[in-house]
Amino acid sequence: MSIAIIGSGFSGLGAAIRLDEAGHRDFLVFERGNDVGGTWRDNTYPGAACDVPSHLYSYSFALNPDWTRSFSAQPEIEDYLRGVAQRANVLDRHVFGCEVRRTAWNPEKSHWELATAKGGYTADILIAGFGSLAEPSLPAIPGIESFAAAGGDLFHSAQWNHDTDLAGKRVAVIGTGASAIQIVPAIVDRVTHLGVYQRTAPWLLPRFDRAFTAPERWAFRNVPGYLRLARAGIYAGRETQVVGLAKNPNLMKGFELLSRAKIRREIKDPELRRRVTPNFRIGCKRMLISNDWYPALDRDHVDLITDGIQEIDGRRIVTADGTVREVDALVVATGFHVTDSPMFDTVCGADGASLTQKFADKGMRAYKGTTIAGYPNMFVLVGPNTGLGHSSMVYMIESQINYVVDAVTTMRRRGLRTVEVKQHALDSYNDRLQKALDGSVWMNGKCASWYLDAHGNNTTLWPDFTFRFRRQTRRFDIDAYETAPA
Numbered sequence: 001m002s003i004a005i006i007g008s009g010f011s012g013l014g015a016a017i018r019l020d021e022a023g024h025r026d027f028l029v030f031e032r033g034n035d036v037g038g039t040w041r042d043n044t045y046p047g048a049a050c051d052v053p054s055h056l057y058s059y060s061f062a063l064n065p066d067w068t069r070s071f072s073a074q075p076e077i078e079d080y081l082r083g084v085a086q087r088a089n090v091l092d093r094h095v096f097g098c099e100v101r102r103t104a105w106n107p108e109k110s111h112w113e114l115a116t117a118k119g120g121y122t123a124d125i126l127i128a129g130f131g132s133l134a135e136p137s138l139p140a141i142p143g144i145e146s147f148a149a150a151g152g153d154l155f156h157s158a159q160w161n162h163d164t165d166l167a168g169k170r171v172a173v174i175g176t177g178a179s180a181i182q183i184v185p186a187i188v189d190r191v192t193h194l195g196v197y198q199r200t201a202p203w204l205l206p207r208f209d210r211a212f213t214a215p216e217r218w219a220f221r222n223v224p225g226y227l228r229l230a231r232a233g234i235y236a237g238r239e240t241q242v243v244g245l246a247k248n249p250n251l252m253k254g255f256e257l258l259s260r261a262k263i264r265r266e267i268k269d270p271e272l273r274r275r276v277t278p279n280f281r282i283g284c285k286r287m288l289i290s291n292d293w294y295p296a297l298d299r300d301h302v303d304l305i306t307d308g309i310q311e312i313d314g315r316r317i318v319t320a321d322g323t324v325r326e327v328d329a330l331v332v333a334t335g336f337h338v339t340d341s342p343m344f345d346t347v348c349g350a351d352g353a354s355l356t357q358k359f360a361d362k363g364m365r366a367y368k369g370t371t372i373a374g375y376p377n378m379f380v381l382v383g384p385n386t387g388l389g390h391s392s393m394v395y396m397i398e399s400q401i402n403y404v405v406d407a408v409t410t411m412r413r414r415g416l417r418t419v420e421v422k423q424h425a426l427d428s429y430n431d432r433l434q435k436a437l438d439g440s441v442w443m444n445g446k447c448a449s450w451y452l453d454a455h456g457n458n459t460t461l462w463p464d465f466t467f468r469f470r471r472q473t474r475r476f477d478i479d480a481y482e483t484a485p486a
Helices: 010-021 076-086 145-149 180-187 214-222 226-239 241-247 249-266 270-275 295-299 343-347 392-413 423-437 466-472
Strands: 003-006 027-031 095-096 100-106 112-118 121-122 123-127 153-156 170-174 194-197 302-305 309-314 315-319 324-326 330-331 378-380 416-421 481-485
Touching: 003 010, 003 100, 003 121, 010 076, 010 180, 010 392, 027 112, 027 121, 100 343, 112 123, 123 392, 145 153, 145 309, 170 180, 180 194, 180 295, 214 226, 226 241, 241 249, 249 270, 249 295, 270 302, 295 302, 378 392, 392 416, 392 466, 416 423
Parallel strands: 003 027, 003 123, 027 095, 123 378, 153 330, 170 194, 170 330, 194 302
Antiparallel strands: 100 112, 112 121, 309 315, 315 324, 416 481
């Protein structure tokens, strides 16, 4: 085929649709799951929902007047993506249940070779849309493998076992990040006892979530421009946050005061208040939104445990202070491999080096988060430094898709066989990025977060307004690339 796309979440599906609209219809989408949806197909844990307002967390070319709430739950987002895929008529070029096990650039034939669960394929262009929240990260706790062997129920939040009934059980949740703060309130009324194991307390803000009224939903569907106006208002409000996060962290003080007031209001026990109060600047780690996390922790049958886990011995969790707790089910809510994705092992460039090897010295680095020197005709979606701490990833994904589609169009128009970003263009771009990040709260907030890689560099987040990223990816800048004719 001309183009191979790996993954059919927001990024891979969006790329397929926009390529199809631009007349580039010779593509296949390889999806290891059995349907579109990506993260929103896989993360089906109780309480799963988005923390970006619904109207902004959707494609600009497929606005949805039928969102039922201001913040959508997982089933509604998954249904949205399914509906978009069906209406766009791109499902005929999807290969479902097909894991891509290895992709390698063949320099002699100038094409990509894919080894998949359903055989081998070749493609002129590779679009990697496997995302950054796709590979669950499991904690390296001694003896954790003994838990299931002893008859306990053990699963990661992204691989929720719906056959397990937690009712009446003693449950432990490891982690207090974005997934855990949704899971704990959703299961707290069903369990006999709930132990929440916290390494670092997160900063929480109110979740201004509500159901849309019938008149609002009528207006979204019938009043010309109303839906886009609502989306624009949400976008503008979100963009203001990046000033405090990336440019002047002192401006985040108001959010911190709001969060401290929330702790005082929602937790009665002074000792518990102390343990849930973070010891770093707000915004350094991902800010979370919830109205029921603190009240759930304040329940009589819930314990917040801040001593580190020393080991797991069968169905017993032993903490560093020597306390032993018996549990029936263990939920691991410890996030994903972001800066060290196992998928990096499967993508090999012109010299045979995998992305893991490529990133070993300096961490994840790409040009405009999309192209990497040594990997011709490859475009990465949700690549290095395209993540956000304030707005919608779908906006960033669409910006990258604009760039990729224009790149493919440019290659076809100019009769180019290959395009490969110049190393000096990639280096100078990333030098500017890291300099822009120097003054951000992510680098100066005195926390350790998944935004940072093993080298201490922030290779995850975009440190500016998203409209500036949109502007720089509007057109494919071929001068930054080495090219070869067909």
